[in-house]
Amino acid sequence: VVETIGNTRPSWQIFKELGQSLGLDKFYPWENMQTLQLMQLNRDHSLLENIKKMGYVSYGKPLMLREPEMIAAFVKAFPNARSVDEDG
Structure with a gap:
């Protein structure tokens, strides 16, 4: 922690x-x-404490739309998600 100046x-x-x-x-x-x-x-309060303890928060699967493996993992985890279109 750095002390404030002025x-x-x-x-x-x-x-x-x-x-x-x-x-x-x-x-x-x-x-x-x-x-x-x-x-x-x-x-x-419990979520805030958990975030402070872990140092980050994560919701669901990461998704980079141009990465086929990530799309497959996302679709598997969320089968009711919108279908992948022709260009992925």
């Missing part, structure tokens, strides 16, 4: 304060980064 603020705080000064308070209901993260996760 009146330096994090970007989330700068954007929140700018939004509030423009009268957009309703779009910035959080108080700090912790409450913002909880809002993004629908207040799921």
